[in-house]
Amino acid sequence: MESCQDESVFYKENIFELNSIYELIFNYSPIGIFCFDKNGNIVLFNEKFTEILGSERNKLINFNIFKNVKDSNILKAIEKCLSNNEVSYYGEYTSVTGNKTVYMRLILKPLLNNKDKTIIGGIGLVEDFTQQHKAEQDLILSKSQILAILDNLPSGAWLKDLDGKYTAVNQRFSEVCRKPFKKIIGYTDKDIWGSELASKIVEEDFKVITNKKKITNRVKFDLFGTEQIWEEFKTPVFGKDGEVVGTCGYFTDIKSNIETETALLNEKKYFEYLFNNSPDAIIITDKNSTVLRVNKKFVSLFQYSEDEVLGRNIDDLIAEGKEIETARNITLMAHSGNLTSYEAVRLKKDRTKIDVNILGVPITMPDGTVVVYGIYQDISKQKAEHKELIEARQKAVESDKIKSNFLANISHELRTPLNGILGFSELLMSEIKDDNHLDMINNIRISGNRLLETIDTIIDVSIIESNKLNLELTEVEIIDFIEKIIQPQSKVAFDKGLKFEFKYDSHIIFKTDRRIFQQIILNLVRNAVKYTNIGKITVGVSKAEVMGNSFLMVSVEDTGIGINKDDFDKIFQHFTQVSEGYSRRYEGTGLGLTITKHYVELLNGYITLESELGKGSIFKVFLPLNEDDIIESFDIFNNKKNKKKSLLLIEDNKANADFIYFCLKDLYDVDVTSKLSVALQLIDEKQFQLIIMDIIDNNIDSDILFLNSIKSKIKKIPVIALSSNKDRSQINYLLNSGFTDYLSKPFRKEDLRKIIFDNISNI
Ligand code: ADP
Secondary structure, X not given: OOOOOOHHHXXXXXXXXXXXXXXXXXXXXXOEEXXXXXXXXXXXXXXHHHHHHOOOHHHHOOXXXXXXXXXXXXXXXXXXXXXXXXXXEEEEEEOOOOOOEEEEEEEEEEEEOOOOOOEEEXXXXXXXOHHHHHHHHHHHXXXXXXXXXXXXXXXXXXXXXXXXXXXXXXXXXXXXXXXXXXXXXXXXXXXXXXXXXXXXHHHHHHHHHHHOOOEEEEEEEEEOOEXXXXXXXXXXXXXXXXXXXXEEEEEEEXXXXXXXXXXXXXXXXXXXXXXXXXXXXXXXXXXXXXXXXXXXXXXXXXXXXXXXXXXXXXXXXXXXXHHHHHHHHHHHHHHXXXXXXXXXXXXXXXXXXXXXXXXXXXXXXXXXXXXXXXXXXXXXXXXXXXXXHHXXXXXXXXXXXXXXXXXXXXXXXXXXXXXXXXXXXXXXHHHOOOHHHHHHHHHHHHHXXXXXXXXXXXXXXXXXXXXOOOOOEEEEEHHHHHHHHHHHXXXXXXXXXXXXXXXXXXXXXXXXXXXXXXXXXXXXXXXXHHOOOOOEEXXXXXXXXXXXXXXXXXXXXXXXXOOOHHHOOHXXXXXXXXXXXXXXXXXXXXXXXXXXXXXXXXXXXXXXXXXXXXXXXXXXXXXXXXXXXXXXXEEOOOOOOOOOEEEEEEOOOHHHHHHHHHHHOOOEEEEEXXXXXXXXXXXXXXXXXXXXXXXXXXXXXXXXXXXXXXXXXXXXXXXXXXXXXXXXXXXXXXXHOOOOEEEEXXXXXXXXXXXXXXXXXXX
């Protein structure tokens, strides 16, 4: 309002008009106006006031502020005003009469009495700021949201003015430059990053400002001693009038991304390499068996180019007939996540077949779809080889059969006529008297025997080689058995003018294979005789303990040509005759020792050789004596001067007495009597180690009486009862009456020898 030049004149002339002007202003003011007296009663208010409070005129007439208003801030403000203060209040108020919440600006001025200047009340001016306040609040909220986003960004964000001073940065920025906000805002790049880096930044900022264009950069630099790789973005900030007022941007540390990217890239390259250079054909198919990728080997194996395969159904392409159905099922299985492996026949492009081993490996992709790695391994060669092997094996089995049959036939065919030749030459020898003819016949016999030996040896080797040798274990009385084997050889030795001795100190009946055992002894003794021209052959049998194990040792010793130490191993090899240098003075096949060694090992034994050229050789064969296989074993000589032990046999049946005597004579010094009186006399005269007494079953008690009279002479002597009664109670009766042991008739030679051995060895 313009001021009047003469205010007092204007008042006087226009007094009514002025009042109506004030009234107009009061009523149409955009500001709510109210007056209150010093008691807090509202005495005057305009329309705007009721509107702001959402109230009605009549509700506000006689409204007492102090009584009705609860808002303490308003009350305090009114009180302050009534204490003669001008008050300004900015805040929320809920109207009592209008029940409306407004955000308002309230200005209170005290009203004074013109005369005495005392307070008569107050005047209040109310402005409604609700809309502005809301807008303000929204602004604050969105600003804080933006700040929250910026602060949580992995990138550093910033805002700079045209002088290059930072006006805002986010949390990440402060972390990267290792400075608090207060050391960043208002500072330049030089202060923050140092001059070297700052010069680059400033240069870029300059470009952004002058070109008015944003830029994106990848920069590499050292910061705090470590290499940094950043991707940065910068843009000019425009003012209202379109002029550049500053710059803003952000940078992101991409070093670790680059490293991961590089690692991934390398890994990809590696797998690509593996895929492409795999010795097996590999394809990748989707769930419909459509080929997505193939490797080089697939192309070379199946002869399809990559273009001919991609997008095709693999099963239709390389399988045929029933195989298609199987292939589909297996592909399905693989797609449902199962690893599958199977052998199948597949077709090349030229329709030739190949045997393949197919491995279906399901692979779940990051998007959840499953692709299948099909790996085809070409096994045609293995299959063919396998087939060849089977055929070869069949052939081998067949030819082995033929060989065995042939050997069986040939041995029969050769041996039968030889038997005739040998048999008749023996017969002729006893018939012919003429010495010349006798010599001729003898030569026929010797040659025939040699031929027979050779045939037997060759057959033995064939049997060993075909692994067809089965052991047939029977009980063998070693001494008798060896005696029989060496007997003909001792004759040959005698004819050559050699001495021949058979020594033994043990009697053993044990289980072994007769034929094999015989062949071992025969080969060694035959060689000893063959390779000895002067001196003596000694065959020995004894028990030997080697490293805690018991062995039967058979030694064959000669005083012959001997064997060079270097040849010890050779002579046990096929067809080796180390005495060949003697221009085959000694006949033979060179197989005897090979067979011997093999046979000894077959019986779980071993053979040793001691020899000296020109002096002679000792071959020793060690065969294990297993407890289970020993039927009987005892020393022939007792420790006292190698004397046989003495037995007394009391038996009245002549046949029985002869049999028992025959069984025991070579082992013991046996006295036989049928009379009790003679027996007692013999006991007085000789020292017996054991008595065998026949029991007369219907006269047991008199036998027991007789036993007592024997025991009265020698207390500790073992007495064995022989009886045909198998009744257990009678056996017990005899044993309780003083007999040491009991053997029921009939018995075998071995049983008798064993019971004697058991009882005599206890003495
Ligand atoms: P052969 O049929 O030639 O006797 P062997 O396999 O039995 O074949 O023996 C192989 C070789 O060992 C013989 O040729 C001989 O040179 C040597 N040899 C075997 N036994 C004796 C021995 N008692 N004395 C000397 N040399 C022997």
